Amino acid sequence: xxxxxxxxxxxxxxxxxxxxxxxxxxxxxxxxxxxxxxxxxxxxxxxxxxxxxxxxxxxxxxxxxxxxxxxxxxxxxxxxxxxxxxxxxxxxxxxxxxxxxxxxxxxxxxxxxxxxxxxxxxxxxxxxxxxxxxxxxxxxxxxxxxxxxxxxxxxxxxxxxxxxxxxxxxxxxxxxxxxxxxxxxxxxxxxxxxxxxxxxxxxxxxxxxxxxxxxxxxxxxxxxxxxxxxxxxxxx
Amino acid sequence: xxxxxxxxxxxxxxxxxxxxxxxxxxxxxxxxxxxxxxxxxxxxxxxxxxxxxxxxxxxxxxxxxxxxxxxxxxxxxxxxxxxxxxxxxxxxxxxxxxxxxxxxxxxxxxxxxxxxxxxxxxxxxxxxxxxxxxxxxxxxxxxxxxxxxxxxxxxxxxxxxxxxxxxxxxxxxxxxxxxxxxxxxxxxxxxxxxxxxxxxxxxxxxxxxxxxxxxxxxxxxxxxxxxxxxxxxxxxxxxxxxxxxxxxxxxxxxxxxxxxxxxxxx
Numbered sequence: 259x260x261x262x263x264x265x266x267x268x269x270x271x272x273x274x275x276x277x278x279x280x281x282x283x284x285x286x287x288x289x290x291x292x293x294x295x296x297x298x299x300x301x302x303x304x305x306x307x308x309x310x311x312x313x314x315x316x317x318x319x320x321x322x323x324x325x326x327x328x329x330x331x332x333x334x335x336x337x338x339x340x341x342x343x344x345x346x347x348x349x350x351x352x353x354x355x356x357x358x359x360x361x362x363x364x365x366x367x368x369x370x371x372x373x374x375x376x377x378x379x380x381x382x383x384x385x386x387x388x389x390x391x392x393x394x395x396x397x398x399x400x401x402x403x404x405x406x407x408x409x410x411x412x413x414x415x416x417x418x419x420x421x422x423x424x425x426x427x428x429x430x431x432x433x434x435x436x437x438x439x440x441x442x443x444x445x446x447x448x449x450x451x452x453x454x455x456x457x458x459x460x461x462x463x464x465x466x467x468x469x470x471x472x473x474x475x476x477x478x479x480x481x482x483x484x485x486x487x488x489x490x491x492x493x494x
Numbered sequence: 495x496x497x498x499x500x501x502x503x504x505x506x507x508x509x510x511x512x513x514x515x516x517x518x519x520x521x522x523x524x525x526x527x528x529x530x531x532x533x534x535x536x537x538x539x540x541x542x543x544x545x546x547x548x549x550x551x552x553x554x555x556x557x558x559x560x561x562x563x564x565x566x567x568x569x570x571x572x573x574x575x576x577x578x579x580x581x582x583x584x585x586x587x588x589x590x591x592x593x594x595x596x597x598x599x600x601x602x603x604x605x606x607x608x609x610x611x612x613x614x615x616x617x618x619x620x621x622x623x624x625x626x627x628x629x630x631x632x633x634x635x636x637x638x639x640x641x642x643x644x645x646x647x648x649x650x651x652x653x654x655x656x657x658x659x660x661x662x663x664x665x666x667x668x669x670x671x672x673x674x675x676x677x678x679x680x681x682x683x684x685x686x687x688x689x690x691x692x693x694x695x696x697x698x699x700x701x702x703x704x705x706x707x708x709x710x711x712x713x714x715x716x717x718x719x720x721x722x723x724x725x726x727x728x729x730x731x732x733x734x735x736x737x738x739x740x741x742x743x744x745x746x747x748x749x750x751x752x753x754x755x756x757x758x759x760x
Contacts, residue, residue: 260758262756335743335744
């Protein structure tokens with residue numbers, strides 16, 4: 259797209275995109291660190307991850323104030339308006355991803371205490387899938403690639419399915435040996451957090467689609483997280 | 495056919511097409527300034543015409559009440575219909591047409607007469623408002639609709655030019671309303687006004703559209719976005735895109751529209 263006649267506006271838009279990319283990188287790192295801390299029993303890394311969340315919060319505030327200033331100064335319309343609104347929304351999703359990573363890192367100690375090793379691999383597999391989603395959607399944003407955004411949007415089903423099977427797996431471990439209940443419950447919350455990370459990646463994908471196409475992506479995807487209706491009966 | 499044969503019996507409903515142009519073109523001497531404009535104007539709504547200087551938007555606006563007739567070597571072709579009747583018919587009384595399709599200009603241009611006379615002039619020459627009482631009623635009514643009455647009711651016989659710029663513009667709008675037009679053309683009506691006076695005119699446009707069809711040429715994109723229901727974007731004498739204002743300002747179809755409204759046009 260052509261540059262603005264007012265150069266400062268183009269610079270602000272470029273800077274906004276840059277800030278989102280940086281914030282996205284931070285969220286990815288946080289997520290990866292939180293999962294790694296559980297995978298490798300690394301409590302130091304877990305603690306560092308909890309503390310580093312403040313960086314993401316700061317990044318979000320910077321993006322917020324830049325977007326507010328841009329709206330006040332430039333009265334953006336059409337693609338510029340979408341650019342700014344979408345950046346604000348993506349920043350919010352990334353901040354939530356950061357919070358979820360922090361929450362996982364907080365649980366690390368309880369999970370590591372007494373976890374059934376078998377369960378961790380399912381959690382890690384699901385986490386890797388979610389991290390791939392986050393990475394893909396950030397690439398889709400920076401390259402304005404709707405195809406890629408749509409692929410992320412569709413792939414959220416896979417994460418939901420991984421979550422459903424992990425949920426059942428954890429239930430069986432808890433029934434096998436009640437001593438597993440504490441750590442498995444924390445792991446289950448962790449997995450639920452990862453499932454939500456996937457949802458935020460999906461939100462971002464929808465926003466990338468809207469940014470490029472100017473039309474919202476109609477959400478008719480079937481809800482696949484069916485754990486709300488599951489019970490311990492599956493073990494019978 | 496005279497303008498009087500154009501039906502005025504039924505008030506047009508919102509959404510009806512009140513004016514329609516087909517292949518509207520204007521030539522200034524050899525130079526073509528406007529190319530085959532096809533545009534429908536909805537009744538009781540606000541349509542804004544936007545585009546860079548020299549894009550033909552004011553030329554087009556002036557076609558709609560034959561103001562181009564007064565420009566030497568301007569030649570107008572195509573069809574221009576007001577409620578289905580040709581406004582360029584040779585039998586048509588242009589003065590009557592301009593009462594039906596009134597105009598407000600960029601710079602407020604009150605007559606060098608009293609405030610009262612500025613508004614009473616039109617009805618008088620068009621033979622509306624026979625006696626003094628009726629005329630006074632029309633003047634008061636028009637000034638009320640233009641949101642000016644309270645400010646001028648104690649100084650009706652002072653010159654129109656003694657008012658502030660914003661008041662003068664509202665006086666010009668009252669003058670246009672006084673002859674009971676169907677369509678009001680506004681050519682950058684706020685470009686000489688400060689933001690408060692501009693806001694007053696915009697508020698007025700919003701009130702007037704209940705009874706009148708308004709077509710406004712504006713250089714302020716924000717103004718077009720604020721006041722109009724539909725927006726037409728002109729560029730180099732061509733109508734590039736016309737559509738709902740909400741759509742044009744969030745997701746225009748044409749990249750030229752996009753570039754212009756976002757300030758990317760050279």
